[in-house]
Amino acid sequence: MKKTLKTASTIRCDVLIIGAGGAGLRCAAEILEKKPGTSVIALTKVPHPQKSHTAAAQGGLAAVDPKDPADKYLYHMFDTWKGSDCMADQNVVRKISEASWEQIIWLENRGMHLSRDNLGRLGKRTFGGHTVNFGEDSAFRAVFEADRTGKGIMDTCWGETMKRGITFMNQTVATELLFKDNQCVGCMVFNLKDGEFVKIISKATVFSSGGSGQVFKVTTNCRQNTGDGLALVLQAGLAVMDPEAVQFHPTGIVGPGILASETLRSVGGILRNKALEPFMEKYAPKMKELAPRDLVARAIETEVREGRGILNPDHQIEHVWIDLRHLPDNIHDEQIPEVSGFFKKYINLDPKTDLCPVRPSNHYHMGGIPTNEFGEVQTADQEIVPGLYAVGECAAASFHGFNRLGTNSILELITMGKFAGERVLAYISDSSRKFPEAKATVTESKISGYLDADGRDNLVKIREALRSTMTEKVGVFRTEAGISEAIEKIRELKARAERTGLSEKSFTMNQELVTRWELDNLLVVSMVIAEGALNRKESRGAHCREDFPERLDAFNGHTLISMPEFGKTKLGSRAVDMSVFEAREEHYEQFGMIARKY
Amino acid sequence: MKQTHNITLKIHRYDPEMNRSWVQAYQLEAGRILRFVDVFRKINEEQDPTLAWNSSCEHGQCGTCSVQVNGKPMLACELLVENAVDYFKTATFEIEPLPVAPVVRDLVINFDKAYERVNLVKPYIIHPAPVPDAGQPYAITSNDQDEFLNATRCINCFCCASACISSHKGFLGPNAMLASIVRMMDPREAEKEERENILYSDKGVYRCHSSRACSFVCPKEIDVAHFIALAKEGRFKPES
Numbered sequence: 001m002k003k004t005l006k007t008a009s010t011i012r013c014d015v016l017i018i019g020a021g022g023a024g025l026r027c028a029a030e031i032l033e034k035k036p037g038t039s040v041i042a043l044t045k046v047p048h049p050q051k052s053h054t055a056a057a058q059g060g061l062a063a064v065d066p067k068d069p070a071d072k073y074l075y076h077m078f079d080t081w082k083g084s085d086c087m088a089d090q091n092v093v094r095k096i097s098e099a100s101w102e103q104i105i106w107l108e109n110r111g112m113h114l115s116r117d118n119l120g121r122l123g124k125r126t127f128g129g130h131t132v133n134f135g136e137d138s139a140f141r142a143v144f145e146a147d148r149t150g151k152g153i154m155d156t157c158w159g160e161t162m163k164r165g166i167t168f169m170n171q172t173v174a175t176e177l178l179f180k181d182n183q184c185v186g187c188m189v190f191n192l193k194d195g196e197f198v199k200i201i202s203k204a205t206v207f208s209s210g211g212s213g214q215v216f217k218v219t220t221n222c223r224q225n226t227g228d229g230l231a232l233v234l235q236a237g238l239a240v241m242d243p244e245a246v247q248f249h250p251t252g253i254v255g256p257g258i259l260a261s262e263t264l265r266s267v268g269g270i271l272r273n274k275a276l277e278p279f280m281e282k283y284a285p286k287m288k289e290l291a292p293r294d295l296v297a298r299a300i301e302t303e304v305r306e307g308r309g310i311l312n313p314d315h316q317i318e319h320v321w322i323d324l325r326h327l328p329d330n331i332h333d334e335q336i337p338e339v340s341g342f343f344k345k346y347i348n349l350d351p352k353t354d355l356c357p358v359r360p361s362n363h364y365h366m367g368g369i370p371t372n373e374f375g376e377v378q379t380a381d382q383e384i385v386p387g388l389y390a391v392g393e394c395a396a397a398s399f400h401g402f403n404r405l406g407t408n409s410i411l412e413l414i415t416m417g418k419f420a421g422e423r424v425l426a427y428i429s430d431s432s433r434k435f436p437e438a439k440a441t442v443t444e445s446k447i448s449g450y451l452d453a454d455g456r457d458n459l460v461k462i463r464e465a466l467r468s469t470m471t472e473k474v475g476v477f478r479t480e481a482g483i484s485e486a487i488e489k490i491r492e493l494k495a496r497a498e499r500t501g502l503s504e505k506s507f508t509m510n511q512e513l514v515t516r517w518e519l520d521n522l523l524v525v526s527m528v529i530a531e532g533a534l535n536r537k538e539s540r541g542a543h544c545r546e547d548f549p550e551r552l553d554a555f556n557g558h559t560l561i562s563m564p565e566f567g568k569t570k571l572g573s574r575a576v577d578m579s580v581f582e583a584r585e586e587h588y589e590q591f592g593m594i595a596r597k598y
Numbered sequence: 599m600k601q602t603h604n605i606t607l608k609i610h611r612y613d614p615e616m617n618r619s620w621v622q623a624y625q626l627e628a629g630r631i632l633r634f635v636d637v638f639r640k641i642n643e644e645q646d647p648t649l650a651w652n653s654s655c656e657h658g659q660c661g662t663c664s665v666q667v668n669g670k671p672m673l674a675c676e677l678l679v680e681n682a683v684d685y686f687k688t689a690t691f692e693i694e695p696l697p698v699a700p701v702v703r704d705l706v707i708n709f710d711k712a713y714e715r716v717n718l719v720k721p722y723i724i725h726p727a728p729v730p731d732a733g734q735p736y737a738i739t740s741n742d743q744d745e746f747l748n749a750t751r752c753i754n755c756f757c758c759a760s761a762c763i764s765s766h767k768g769f770l771g772p773n774a775m776l777a778s779i780v781r782m783m784d785p786r787e788a789e790k791e792e793r794e795n796i797l798y799s800d801k802g803v804y805r806c807h808s809s810r811a812c813s814f815v816c817p818k819e820i821d822v823a824h825f826i827a828l829a830k831e832g833r834f835k836p837e838s
Contacts, residue, residue, distance in 0.1 A: 046654050047710075048709045051654040052654075053654070056659045105735060109735070110722075110726070111781075113743065113747065116739065116740045117739075119739065159722025160722060163720070163724075170709065170710055222654045256656055258657045314632050315632070345658070346633065458643065460642050464643075502647075503647055506615045508702070509614065509702045509706050511642075512647045515642075515647070
């Protein structure tokens, strides 16, 4: 049964948050704490904020405790800068690092159950790439809540915002940003549960819609991370920054994609191919399994590409093995119980006696909606878009540059969320500012197009073809020929998607309609990732061009890319902020264009 | 070892537009380590793109994909085909949405309604106790925290509320009780009186029949019944 498309109602509010994960709700909490009574609406695509991808973050939150005699902000800033392969913006790195401990206390004081010692002090962990004294020694810098740190943030921010009167609209998606004279004034919303289109007019709009991991075939990301935020911003004619900066973790568990942590290799796990050869000695004769993440990921992909992978018949994914069978029982039981548990639970294998299948897994999108250090969204010409903010994984300020360090992502959520909240408050309280309304121009024709198409094809098959293409051609390895092939394929899949008719034409919880809309977003995001990767003729951080294996100074700048028409991109660039280096204070030389060598 | 299983899923479906309910059988050849979320996806891809189902993280951290499989509430992302065949001793599975909230379509329930019971217990610190030192964490030792830490692991998947034999008779439900008990035990919460009023209200812990079904089905293996028993024995009531 096909319905007519009409807007059921118009809702007005002070602040609209698109995406109710950690970043969005930390921002909302800041606004509601500082100015009680502000009307804040938060949309989320998942059935409830607690189901957000933030809740899946395990490890920890990097934060320098000012009382720590060994650690300093400057060391955290250096690690982040080095890890980013000299592409993080130093003003952002400084601002986040210096605010980090205060934000940990904010969470703890509001009920987050951070792990502690028996004197009541917060426990701290080390993580790869986090050091003291500019790489000299490992830093104990990450506070954590057991193996569910993200859940702790999520529960706390959800509780605080609920306590202070936020309005949640769960299982809804934003379909179009509304603008009046370049000022963002709200968005169109599709409410999946009741199948209604709602217009929300807001004084300020905050994007916190999460990542885009579903672009790739094996991903640690949740099902809803289809890059909707980036697609919406591109649809509005705005730019995205560094879309080609995508992080892969070397060992994802085949099937659910979740991480088989580095610990498996550090306790002596051996990677083996189809012939059971321990192949890492070919790629890193000295370090072998302990080589850095990107090198291990490339070694595994090479094995698979050259036909030495193993095909998992159930998930249709080629993989290599990680062999833990030779490790003594006490290592299995004491040092890797959680990961062993994952293998048992999700693929019914016992690492004590079985080889376990792993493959590099897409993990994080460093690129995103370009903002300044306050989360204010910028145009391709680097002018601020009034009324529009972006924080969290969908945004790029940029704190991570071209490679993110572990434990820096959820730190970014809570700090940038707070900074954006402060800016939003100032913006909506400005009595000289006018807050006009605007009409939607895209949603109706787009959704009607989906409903009118009548070709026989299969959306899930098109989506899986896209994810395979991106994994093979624009994943861990990239070459000009491969990326160009991917771009052609994306165009072809876009054309197929446009013809594909839906078997269910109604609006209420029509999962097929949502899949169709998400597919469009995945196609758009795939296209800008591919175009960004094609243009960046160098290798840097997570972006590896086999045909240009070195980092080149000519590319010391962020990619800005907009797409006025599908497949027709406009490229620009934004200089990397080097204010810490330029300030010429003590140790400034550590913040120059240093080599990323560990 | 058998590489694939020929399984039949009898899925309880609901079409809100036509207000029609029916049971639809899908037969398919499924790999042994496919999870039930993968099976649903396979049905969407190969047989029926209209089947609606919920999931998010798909690795047991968010509690979105809970369904009833042959009457047992469980997370579809954690149920492997071969384990299901082994556990239920059949290759036919009846899949129903959880009975804790109205169905929106097929296996998708209205989580807003399910959460209303959790919201009633105020899952946050109502009145924070004074921080000993401003700008510092509360001094809670790991031993103190361990008393209630397990209760904080709840992901609100509502499996316990589905299995609970008291849930549909005015009881707020085991997961809502856990959310309440956590703050009762957390020294950072100063508002114990209001919390008590909720916990021991006519929708509170005394509705529990101690069947322990909650602990039995909890995918996070939290001993929910243990915490409810603590509340019932008056552990959190002030000495009077």
